[in-house]
Amino acid sequence: MTAPATTLETDKSSTDTRRPLSVFGLDFVGLVVALFFFAWSLSPSLIPREWYFQGLISGVTGIVGYGIGVLVAFPARQWIAPRLTWWRRRHTVRRIAEVVVALVAVGTLLGSLLAAAEWQNEIRALMGIETTTGFAYLRTGLVSVAIFAALLYIARGLRWVGRRFAEFLATRLRVPVAAAGVLAPVILVLAVVVFVDQVLLASSSMAARIVFADDNNSTDPGVEQPQIPERSGSPASPSSWESLGRQGRTFVAGGMDAEQLTELNGAPALEPIRVYAGLEADGTTDEQVQLILDELDRTKAWEREILVVAGTT
Incomplete structure (x- = not known):
C-alpha cells in the first residue's frame, strides 16, 4: 500500500x-x-x-x-x-x-x-x-x-480557440498533429488581424465620425470664410468651405495676411497660402490627397521658398 x-x-x-x-x-x-x-x-x-x-x-x-x-x-x-x-x-x-x-x-x-x-x-x-x-x-x-x-482573458480565449481548432484539424481533417499545431495559430492570427483591421478599426472610425459629426460641422466664433484665392474654402477654391470641418475652417481663416506680415517685417510680403482638405470632402483618401495637390497647383504654392506640410495629430 x-x-x-x-x-x-x-x-x-x-x-x-x-x-x-x-x-x-x-x-x-x-x-x-x-x-x-x-x-x-x-x-x-x-x-x-x-x-x-x-x-x-x-x-x-x-x-x-x-x-x-x-x-x-x-x-x-x-x-x-x-x-x-x-x-x-x-x-x-x-x-x-x-x-x-x-x-x-x-x-x-x-x-x-x-x-x-x-x-x-x-x-x-x-x-x-x-x-x-x-x-x-x-x-x-x-x-x-x-x-x-479584458485583454488577458481575450488572449486566453483565443489560445483556447486555437487549441480546439488544432484538435479539429487533427481529428476531423486528418492533418498531422505537428502540422495542425502550427497551422491553427497561424490561421487564428490571420483571422484576428483581418477582423481588427477590416471590422474593428473601420467601424470604430466610422462611429467616431458619427459621434463627433455635430462638433465637426460647427464653426468657432469669429471664424469667417476667406475671400482671397490663396486659401482653401474661398470662392475660388474647389475645396468647399463646408467640407473643411471645424478645425479646417479655423486653419484656413487664421494666420497673418500679407499686410500684417509687411508691417511686421518692414518689407513687402506675399499673401500666405493655406490649403486644407477635410474628411467631408468627397472621395477616398487618395482623392483627398489629390485635392490638396490640386490646391497647391492652383495657388502656385510650389513657387514659394518654404512649403510646410502638417498632418493631423
Whole structure:
C-alpha cells in the first residue's frame, strides 16, 4: 500500500515543480515585466493626458509587457525548472516570492500613479490647464487593470480557440498533429488581424465620425470664410468651405495676411497660402490627397521658398 502513495507523492512534486510561479493568478515573470511596462507608460508626455486615456494606454502597454515576460520565461520553465526537483526548499522560496511580488506590485501601481499625477500636473501648469489631485489620478490604475484583465482573458480565449481548432484539424481533417499545431495559430492570427483591421478599426472610425459629426460641422466664433484665392474654402477654391470641418475652417481663416506680415517685417510680403482638405470632402483618401495637390497647383504654392506640410495629430 505504500508504493502507490510514494508514486503519487512523487508525481505531485513533479507537477508542482512544473507549475509556473504565479501572483494573483498571473505568471511571475510576466507580471514583473508588465509592471515595468506599466510604470514606463506613465512617463511624462508632451501634452497632458486625461486619466481615462492614460488608463487605456497603460493597460495596453501592460498586457504587451506581460506577453513578452511569459514568452521570455517559457524556455527556462520548459527546460530548466523540471531539473530542480532536488531543491527541497523550492516551495518555501515560491511562497515568499509570491508574497513579495504581490506587495511590490501594489506598491508599484500606487507609487507610479502618484508620480505620474505630479508629472501631469507640471505639464498642465505649463499649459495653463487646471490641475488634478494625485488621488484622483488613481482612477487611471482602475482603468488600466480593467483593460489589462479584458485583454488577458481575450488572449486566453483565443489560445483556447486555437487549441480546439488544432484538435479539429487533427481529428476531423486528418492533418498531422505537428502540422495542425502550427497551422491553427497561424490561421487564428490571420483571422484576428483581418477582423481588427477590416471590422474593428473601420467601424470604430466610422462611429467616431458619427459621434463627433455635430462638433465637426460647427464653426468657432469669429471664424469667417476667406475671400482671397490663396486659401482653401474661398470662392475660388474647389475645396468647399463646408467640407473643411471645424478645425479646417479655423486653419484656413487664421494666420497673418500679407499686410500684417509687411508691417511686421518692414518689407513687402506675399499673401500666405493655406490649403486644407477635410474628411467631408468627397472621395477616398487618395482623392483627398489629390485635392490638396490640386490646391497647391492652383495657388502656385510650389513657387514659394518654404512649403510646410502638417498632418493631423
